[in-house]
Amino acid sequence: MIYDNYAFYAPQRAAYAQAMADYAKYEAQQIALQAKYAADTKGGKTPKETWDLFVSALERGDTDEAASYFIPEKREEMKDNFKIGRTSGAVESFLNEDIKLIKGGTMYPDGDRFEYYTGSIDGGPGYVYMLIKNPITGIWKIEDL
Incomplete structure (x- = not known):
């Protein structure tokens, strides 16, 4: 049994x-x-500071540094995307067109998330660029473009 x-x-x-x-x-x-x-200390103490560092790195063509401002889970993916984007012209389009469409930003009530947003683009929805605060270091990181 x-x-x-x-x-x-x-x-x-x-x-x-x-x-x-x-x-x-x-x-x-x-x-x-x-x-x-x-271990991730690359970024700013405010969402704007991180965003400005990120844009500056892209403008200099330093895609590895630009990717370093993303959360660790997305960093390698963004390195690859930026390298492809440099050759395809997507990075230049982002810098010359998309960034200029940003209308403002909103801090979430918890103070740990911030989003930049654009208005509608060609009658369609706009973009949202999400940043989060690293819960351990307090540094702001880009979560999503």
């Missing part, structure tokens, strides 16, 4: 073991991400 119960619950034990392994992997990823946030 004990063996029958053991065999009967084998799928549940396997699922539990897999869930625990997945959780351990997730926890390790979170610890690594927290370490990246703790």
